[in-house]
Amino acid sequence: MAPKPWVPYLLIAPAVLFLGALFLLPLVQTLVLSLQGEGGLSFANYARMLGDLNFADALRNTFLLTLVVVPVQIALALLMATMIARIGAGRDLVLWVWVIPLAISDLAAGLAWLAILQSTGYLNSVLFALGLLDGPTPWLTQETPVVLFIGIALAEIWRATAIVLVILVAGMQLIPKEFGEAAEVFGASPWQRFRRVTLPLLKPSIQSALILRTVLAFEVFAVVYALGGRNFPVLVGEAYVWQGENQNTGVAAAYAALIMLISMLATFVYLRVLRTPREQMA
Amino acid sequence: MADILIDRVAKSFGAARALAEVSLQVADGEFVALLGPSGCGKTTLLRIVAGLETASGGRVVIGGRDVGALPPRARGIAMVFQNYAVFPHMTVADNIGFGLRMQKRPVEEVARQVGRAAEMLRISHLLDRWPARLSGGQRQRVAVARALAVQPAVLLMDEPLSNLDALLRLEMRADLKAVLREAGTTTLYVTHDQTEAMGLADRIAVMHGGVIEQIGAPGAIYARPATRFVGGFLGSPPMNFLLCSASGGRAAIGDFALAAPQDGAVMLGLRAEDAVPVGAAEGIPFDVRVVEPMGAHLLLTGAVGDQPLRAIAPPDAAIAPGARIGLRPDPARLSWFDPETGRRLEAA
Incomplete structure (x- = not known):
């Protein structure tokens, strides 16, 4: 039977239609919405967003959170993936336990950490029992911004490191073990083996993980909302407030467009900086 | 340069005995081939010498x-892997110089050694290339150059030619x-290919089922196999057993x-x-079923x-399928084995 050239296109058509209808179309609509002013196209919504009282805080907080959380997650996941690679029996069980947070929704994760960090939560109970506190102390307020930030960062790291781990473990399995053995025979210490062989060969996986985690970090919302509410404004949270409380879809769309722009720029940077030339692929 | 002493080395994987x-x-300076079928323990033994596998018992003494307690990098060895293990993210020059750079040798020395090793393997023109752009044979040369560049006391090679096609392998x-x-490096070489072992090695250790069946010079092992297994494993076509x-x-x-020991x-081993084929009336009576002209012989x-x-x-003998001919054996080149134990019987 002669191969029909249109068969592959037919087979990907449902996925293309699905993505087109439910991603591309809303995306364009959002952009249009954000640019709609009274009587035609304008940047009024963007001007209003920039002039918003919370805008600077939200932008700063989102970037700060991303800059702290993503590197820590990559470093932690690298460490965990390296440890997993050394485990013989029980490896699957350890991996399974480590990726449990993946199964929990981000709001539920936020609520779990709220139970720990709120004024009558587990942390304060322990500190009180140890005699370090005199009574219930609020941590998640505007008066304690550092603790609030650390709490949110911790919850995010706990919740979303596993997805990085999964990507890196899969990537490490693709590296033939002879590369590590060759490095070992030719005098590389464990750290040199990691630095000179594992890390460069893992670059494509690290790139994927970075893109995924960074894009998602810029979209952080539920955990922040559960722990800090508007004490810790972030970009998606502001879009939510403008859409829900202020009933202003235009400014909400402007926030959404800004988040998209930032995500695309970050992805572009990762694609360029962490590019692996074809001739250097494992 | 160094000698290797492998002393009662044993290895088990769970209940399975590998060595x-x-x-x-x-x-010192000798080339020994570990020859045997897959699963005979030859690669396990090599990896124990390298330190990539730990022995269940015994000692390995190098120089x-x-x-036994040293990691691979402290053993003064270099190794060539079956799949080459040439680092894809480094150029040929960086690959060859890897070991020297790990030893923190001065830059000029690294460059000099890399150049020398590349010249030995005739790959000087490839130094700036990426491994992905090389053929299998060229990658193999990079792997050998990387091993020789560190001027190791001991060179370990694990089936280094088995991924090459027949012509390239010969070359x-x-x-x-x-x-x-030229390098004069002590070499332990694992292979399942008897022609490779015969052609390269000063001595061959034939392994089977986790034990060394015989150690000796290629000619001696070929002519006087110590067991039926060794006789059957070396030579093409394999030794006949009657x-x-x-x-x-x-x-x-x-x-x-024939005079028997x-x-x-008793079991006669006849290559x-x-x-010599002779008339049907003399020699061992042989019924020919198939005749294959191989060029050099039938x-x-x-x-x-x-x-x-x-x-x-x-090649020009007139022998037809179905004919009965005689075979006159050379009495000086016969082997006799005990049919029970498979061990060689010596004439009294």
């Missing part, structure tokens, strides 16, 4: 130093022999009789090239009585 107290000595084999002779019974010091095969059941497949046998004849 049973194997002992072997490799002299007078017990290396690389000759190059390898010349290069290693079961016969002997009495009064003579073994009878059809109407033909002992009475009772195809050690018997390969005859058939039977003596009901025992299969392969023989060779001159």
